Amino acid sequence: MLTRAGSLSGRSAMYNANALKIGLFGANCSSGRSATTLPERWSASWPDCLKLARMADAAGIDFLLPIGRWKGYGGETDFHGTTLETVTWAAGLLAATERITVFGTVHAPLFHPLIAAKEFVTADHIGEGRFGINLVVGWNEGEFEMFGVSQREHDARYDYAQEWLDVIKRAWADDDDFDFDGNFLKLKAVRAHPKPYGNTHPIIMNAGRSPIGQAFALRNCDAFFTATVDSRSSIEANAKKVVEIKNAARAYGRDIDVYTIGQIVCRPTQKQAEEYYRYAIIENADWGAVERMLALKNITPDAVSAAEYTKQRQYFASRGIGGYPFVGTPDRVAEELGNISKAGMRGIAVSFVNYLNEVPYFCDEVLPRLARLGMRQKN
Numbered sequence: 001m002l003t004r005a006g007s008l009s010g011r012s013a014m015y016n017a018n019a020l021k022i023g024l025f026g027a028n029c030s031s032g033r034s035a036t037t038l039p040e041r042w043s044a045s046w047p048d049c050l051k052l053a054r055m056a057d058a059a060g061i062d063f064l065l066p067i068g069r070w071k072g073y074g075g076e077t078d079f080h081g082t083t084l085e086t087v088t089w090a091a092g093l094l095a096a097t098e099r100i101t102v103f104g105t106v107h108a109p110l111f112h113p114l115i116a117a118k119e120f121v122t123a124d125h126i127g128e129g130r131f132g133i134n135l136v137v138g139w140n141e142g143e144f145e146m147f148g149v150s151q152r153e154h155d156a157r158y159d160y161a162q163e164w165l166d167v168i169k170r171a172w173a174d175d176d177d178f179d180f181d182g183n184f185l186k187l188k189a190v191r192a193h194p195k196p197y198g199n200t201h202p203i204i205m206n207a208g209r210s211p212i213g214q215a216f217a218l219r220n221c222d223a224f225f226t227a228t229v230d231s232r233s234s235i236e237a238n239a240k241k242v243v244e245i246k247n248a249a250r251a252y253g254r255d256i257d258v259y260t261i262g263q264i265v266c267r268p269t270q271k272q273a274e275e276y277y278r279y280a281i282i283e284n285a286d287w288g289a290v291e292r293m294l295a296l297k298n299i300t301p302d303a304v305s306a307a308e309y310t311k312q313r314q315y316f317a318s319r320g321i322g323g324y325p326f327v328g329t330p331d332r333v334a335e336e337l338g339n340i341s342k343a344g345m346r347g348i349a350v351s352f353v354n355y356l357n358e359v360p361y362f363c364d365e366v367l368p369r370l371a372r373l374g375m376r377q378k379n
Ligand SMILES: Cc1cc2nc3c(=O)[nH]c(=O)nc-3n(C[C@H](O)[C@H](O)[C@H](O)COP(=O)(O)O)c2cc1C
Pocket: 066, 067, 068, 069, 105, 134, 135, 136, 137, 138, 139, 140, 206, 207, 208, 209, 210, 211, 212, 213, 214, 225, 226, 227, 261, 349
């Protein structure tokens, strides 16, 4: 195991030598990343999250990435209607685990930076250097209205996030009191102790998709998540994308890890996996929730043609929410995940319809195959 003291590279490596980092995405939200009406859909209850985290920790999963979500999307299941707040969730799970990295996902405009800095440090001490941050600026108007906070215009969200993060990094680093005189934040004689665990700071990730969001990530973050990559089977296309992102980061004098997301249905036979995927994600989709999410992106029957709407609905249900589907036998899923690593990606955050039911099979069958492919160590 890599040392936990004083090294940002140790944190970025999640204190292990796995070339391909694997995390679980979205387990703090009801239904996870699958807008399905099936009764086995994910509860996101605390007992289920705790059991999952302990299981994942023991099996060698590298990280847990929660979603910062404040208001459900409606539909028959009220998709994401029940969620656990991510930093307190992370703190509880870090106390109950030993080696897994746990992220907190924070909307910069909703948290005062000094409160956030203190919460992050607290979680980081609980986890002895295993806490990470997913910094988001928000995109869902309804969520902000609920707080009485108006959304800034898109690019200004990242200007604000820059000051917010600058304050946090200074609070983590400066031993002496400091003043901060920004365009948005004006703070006097700021003092914050303790500092993060082990003379370094939590790894920070961001998943901005717009040019300004991506530039923010490259300037400030340790890990960048790309939302979707067109074809996971094309190693060349993905490798090109990774090189472009890493080169863009180097222009800022920075080295950044590239991650992606996906959903997994892994079963003993290809037929079983494909049938369950179709049954859970398409035949039993929560179409009301899918339509609400499309409407948030201004995709409605009034805004686009009927044929386009049908196409978008289908695409969003199958890939837009959970990301690329890795559907198949352990051999097939391991091979496809291996292709991500071959393309130069550092890792992937994945979801399952029911994590507790499905993660054990994935860990028993897929992780050893990835170890044999040389992409992960044996647990
Ligand atoms: C892996 C991943 C995790 C994300 N997590 C959240 C989240 O928890 N809450 C949220 O409001 N947005 C989340 N987002 C949205 C992004 O932060 C970002 O706002 C979105 O990709 C649009 O990019 P833009 O802000 O540059 O326009 C996530 C996106 C990805 C790909």
